[in-house]
Each structure stands twice: as C-alpha cells, then as structure tokens.
Amino acid sequence: MLYSTVSPEDKRLQLRAALTPGAARQFPGAFNPLSARLIEEKGYDGVYISGAVLANDLGLPDIGLTTLSEVATRAGQIARMSNLPALVDADTGFGEPMNVARTVQELEHAGLAGCHIEDQVNPKRCGHLDGKLVVDLATMQRRIAAAATARRDPHFLLMARTDIRGVEGLSSAVDRARALVDAGADAIFPEAMATLREFEAICSAVDVPVLANMTEFGKSELFTRQQLAEVGIAVVIYPVTLLRTAMGAAERVLEEIRSEGTQAGAVNSMMTRARLYELVDYETYNTFDESVFNFTVPGGSA
Numbered sequence: 317m318l319y320s321t322v323s324p325e326d327k328r329l330q331l332r333a334a335l336t337p338g339a340a341r342q343f344p345g346a347f348n349p350l351s352a353r354l355i356e357e358k359g360y361d362g363v364y365i366s367g368a369v370l371a372n373d374l375g376l377p378d379i380g381l382t383t384l385s386e387v388a389t390r391a392g393q394i395a396r397m398s399n400l401p402a403l404v405d406a407d408t409g410f411g412e413p414m415n416v417a418r419t420v421q422e423l424e425h426a427g428l429a430g431c432h433i434e435d436q437v438n439p440k441r442c443g444h445l446d447g448k449l450v451v452d453l454a455t456m457q458r459r460i461a462a463a464a465t466a467r468r469d470p471h472f473l474l475m476a477r478t479d480i481r482g483v484e485g486l487s488s489a490v491d492r493a494r495a496l497v498d499a500g501a502d503a504i505f506p507e508a509m510a511t512l513r514e515f516e517a518i519c520s521a522v523d524v525p526v527l528a529n530m531t532e533f534g535k536s537e538l539f540t541r542q543q544l545a546e547v548g549i550a551v552v553i554y555p556v557t558l559l560r561t562a563m564g565a566a567e568r569v570l571e572e573i574r575s576e577g578t579q580a581g582a583v584n585s586m587m588t589r590a591r592l593y594e595l596v597d598y599e600t601y602n603t604f605d606e607s608v609f610n611f612t613v614p615g616g617s618a
C-alpha cells in the first residue's frame with residue numbers, strides 16, 4: 317500500500333551489498349512508477365531509471381533536454397514505489413561541476429540509491445550512436461570529485477560512465493575507468509562495449525563494481541546474465557526494454573482498433589483489471605476505509 321517501506325539509506329546499503337563483481341544483478345528500466353513495482357514483484361534486484369526513457373516519455377530525444385528537476389521528480393516517484401534500490405541516469409550531471417554537486421544532493425533527497433554521471437559533451441546522445449564526443453579527463457575528474465564531495469550519505473552510489481570506447485577505443489576506456497575510480501567513483505559504467513572480452517578488460521582493470529548496458533539495437537550483443545557474470549560484471553541494466561515493449565504493444569492495439577473496429581481481439585494480451593488492481597494493492601486500502609474495496613472484480617482472474 318502507498319509507497320516503499322524501506323528507507324533510502326537502507327536501499328543504498330542494499331545496493332552496495334548486492335554489487336559484488338560477478339553477481340550480474342539485473343536492473344530492468346522502469347518506465348513509470350507502477351512498472352517499478354512489477355520489477356520488484358518479479359524478483360529483480362533493483363530498478364534502473366533511464367535518461368532515454370525519461371526523455372522519450374516526454375516525447376523528446378535523449379540529447380540532454382530534460383532538466384534536473386524533471387529527472388529528480390520522476391526518478392523519486394519511481395524509486396519510492398518499490399522496496400528495491402533504484403539507480404538513476406544523471407546524464408552529464410546537468411552542467412558544470414557545481415551543478416553536478418547539486419544534482420547529487422537532489423537525487424539523494426529524492427530517495428535514489430545511486431546515479432551515474434557520464435563524460436560526454438553537451439548536447440549528448442545515446443552512447444550506442446556514432447559521432448559522440450567526450451570531455452577531457454581533467455573535466456570528467458572534476459565532475460566526479462564534485463559529486464563525491466557533495467554527497468551527504470556516504471553510501472549513495474556514485475557511478476562514473478565513460479563513453480570514450482566509441483571515440484578512442486578500448487585502451488582509452490581502461491585508462492579512463494582507472495582514473496575515474498581514483499577521482500572517487502564507486503562503480504564504473506563502460507558504455508558501448510563491443511564484446512565480452514571488452515567487458516572483461518574493464519572488470520580486470522578496476523576493483524569496483526562494473527555495469528553492463530544491455531540496450532537493444534545498440535553496439536553490444538545481448539549477452540546473457542551468465543555470460544556477463546563470468547567476465548566479472550556486477551550489475552546489468554535493461555534500460556529501455558520495458559518502454560519499447562509497452563510502446564510496441566500500444567502501437568499494435570491502436571492498429572487493431574483502427575482495422576477491426578474493436579480491441580476485442582487484443583484483450584487476451586492485456587493486463588486484466590484484476591491484475592492491475594492487485595499490482596496497485598487496491599484491496600489493502602480497506603485498512604483505512606472498509607467501503608473502498610467491497611466489490612468483486614470483473615474481467616477475469618489475475
């Protein structure tokens with residue numbers, strides 16, 4: 317009922333305990349608060365909150381148009397809906413190192429367990445596209461150092477993402493990952509790794525947890541959890557998978573209503589009314605008022 321019963325501080329401890337090298341904890345991307353609850357119910361280890369999903373949800377491309385307030389508000393709404401730790405994509409940190417410091421404090425305040433900050437220049441783009449540009453190492457080190465200093469809860473996870481692999485190649489990615497750990501990063505997100513061997517090279521180079529981004533239609537093959545665990549990955553994200561799936565289903569049913577004049581043929585693939593009510597915990601609200609749930613739910617079983 318209502319929101320998470322686990323405090324943000326406890327979720328941060330939970331996240332740190334979960335992220336051991338080789339654990340390959342799976343964090344699907346929630347596209348709204350309710351999907352975070354579904355992720356928890358299905359037994360996942362955490363929730364990812366994608367910058368691409370937040371932007372696309374607003375009808376915008378993922379090029380750094382969303383603001384800190386929009387991201388912190390939506391991420392907070394998603395994070396509070398589940399007892400799992402939530403890791404949010406903070407893009408380039410929304411500005412200069414001073415802005416990055418504020419970003420971290422706002423995200424802590426919003427109840428996130430951790431965030432990642434990347435080394436792209438603005439306007440940024442999806443890490444799996446060509447033509448990216450990254451800032452120099454000193455600038456990125458200042459971003460990370462500012463974030464580390466600003467954090468009030470020492471357990472808030474600060475993850476540094478580097479996009480340099482797509483610009484200069486693997487050996488630069490290894491060097492940068494090491495330098496960002498020295499600057500204060502608790503974890504590393506090496507973006508757009510081409511092979512398992514590349515993931516392995518990063519995992520062997522640093523002694524902090526490493527993330528693997530299993531986004532569809534990108535530069536990385538969709539490796540299994542087992543394969544990623546074997547090369548030492550601590551956490552795997554599926555950032556846009558649920559949004560892509562939901563939008564795919566929405567597009568199909570819209571076409572069906574147009575062509576058939578009814579959605580009747582699509583009802584079997586929908587979440588039922590009963591299941592939806594179960595997910596929002598409708599019945600439990602009777603603890604406040606017994607007249608809230610005094611009906612039987614039509615529309616089939618959950």
Ligand SMILES: C[C@](O)(C(=O)O)[C@H](CC(=O)O)C(=O)O
Pocket residue numbers: 365366367368369378405441442443444529531532534555556
């Ligand atoms: C992980 C990512 O930063 C995101 O915003 O979800 C994106 C995902 C995507 O665009 O597929 C990324 O840059 O990889």
Ligand SMILES: [Mg+2]
Pocket residue numbers: 366367368378405407
């Ligand atoms: Mg992103």
